[in-house]
Amino acid sequence: MRVCLWGTRGSVAASGADTARYGGNTSCVEVRGPDGSVLVLDAGTGIRRLGRALGCGVRRIDLVLTHLHMDHIQGLGFFDPLFDPEVETHLWGPASTPLDLRGRLARYLSPPLFPVHLRDMRRLILHALPAGEFALGEFRIVADRVCHPGFTVGYRIVAGGATVAYLPDHEPALGVTRFPMRADWTSGYELARDADLLVHDAQYSLGEYADHVGWGHSALDHALAFARLTRARHLVTFHHDPAHDDDDIDRLTAEAKAAVPAPCAVTAGAEGAVFELG
């Protein structure tokens, strides 16, 4: 399995010279199965460049969304394969009680917010996320709700003997006096347990988190503690705060690793980073 990061920024795109190393695009991760199946995690602005890089030969793409906050869907209308008659894109995402997935996506993908109607993307096929484990090509996937405002899921993806956990927007420390609690009382535990690669929210420093409790995101220290609890083998920090430039991310990562002894390899997620698993 091959994992490539196309967008690692949280909340809003943050382009500029000072964010060039870690990247300014919002959440998007490409996962390639051993047989070449294409699975895309989230459709933030990073998906635009992914669409151009996929090239010809790909006939089916499965795109799974964690939730429908703007930074996770803003790139969808700029994903070239949606307008390629040779490519079929299957989009899987969480519905909510009052609105199905189509109704929720159409709030953005329709005028006046976007010139093209969702219904005109004829090669885009929508699916509500099934309950429990499901298979997409060679991937076995579990989606489960995690602690983040609105209906938000994280993913556990298994293929070729390797496991990736993707929890880009996650606040497992919410309301917990001393984090982490026991594993069975920790949001996201089953998704991330023993993962080879854990891509996890690490938006804030611990000091910044104190002013953002309940916003749905983690401090770097929480991400490290969560990685320890779940026995993940490699933590990739993700959903960087748009106010953090590259030097900030270097400094905050080093500080967090000093404060919370790293339980595993820790890498600050950068656009273009590739991880080979299995």
Add this chain to the structure above:
Amino acid sequence: MSQKPIELILMRQLASSLAMPIFLVDADGALVFYNEPAERVLGLRFEETGEMPAAEWSTLWDPTDLAGRPLAPEQVPLMIAVTERKPVHVELWIRGLDGARRRIEATAFPLMRPTNQVIGAVVLFWEPAS
């Protein structure tokens, strides 16, 4: 160790930060948590009781109606909320594990996912002012 549903986790975290006594069960009716204010009414710290099946906790506090008739496990408000998937409000007597008999009011409601799956129930209870 399997993880609890996110709704139970969030409910426990909310209950931990509130001043009202709150008691939480899972989809099978098993006790999974009660908060510190509830400990004062129930007469025992949660750490001492721990999690326990419905058949065990539903009689542990010796619940009776206001006339003193014992409540069967299926008549306890939390079990009504879980099994009948509806909110319920009752007054009843319990005997705390400290031995004190207490009259309480209890409001229970099911915790349901958007898929209509019941993943547990919560009860808020208090001793009415005399």
